[in-house]
Amino acid sequence: MSQPAQVVIPHLVVNDGNAAVDFYKKALGATEVLRMPAQDGKRLMHAEINAYGARIMLMDDFPEHRGTHVDAVFPPDQLKGTSVTMHLEVENCDAAVKRAADAGATVTMEPWDAFWGARYGRVIDPFGHSWSFAHALPAKG
Structure with missing residues (x-):
């Protein structure tokens, strides 16, 4: 008996x-x-958004609760980068990259026709998180 596909939900720290x-x-x-403010009234303890049908959670950094735990999480600016790119399948890669750039993201890879059959592009958001966008290209032949 096969298991249903599991969905990974990113939980961004910013x-x-x-x-x-x-x-x-x-x-x-x-x-x-959803937006749940922290007790200090300035930071978010938890938030959830939906983008292109994807569920994404995020929270502010709380260094005072991080301690020395092995599983501590940090925002990308404290890591001097990120090891993860959030990928979104979209109707129009070029439009998605432009929209993100117009909102303040930095384009790190202009949309291009990739060898695997997708139009693909990448940006870094102002909080240091990497995003890629793609749509399938029509089959050749």
Whole structure:
């Protein structure tokens, strides 16, 4: 008996979660599902957005709760980069990259017709997270 496909939901750590939610609304056309402020009234303990049908969670960095745990998480600016790219399948890669760039993302790979049969491009958002966008190209022949 086969298992149903598992979905991985990214949980991003950022500096300025409120600004991140607002950015993702502009850059990805995301809809806000939930925003839970922290007790300090400035940071977000938890937020959830939906972009291109993908569920994405995020939170502000809370260094005071990080301690020395092996599983501590950091925002990309403290890591001097990120080891993960969030990939979104979209109707129009060029339009998605342009929308993200117009909202303040930095284009790191202009859209191109990739050898695997997709139009593909990448950006880095103002919070240091990497995003790629792609749509399938028509079959040749």
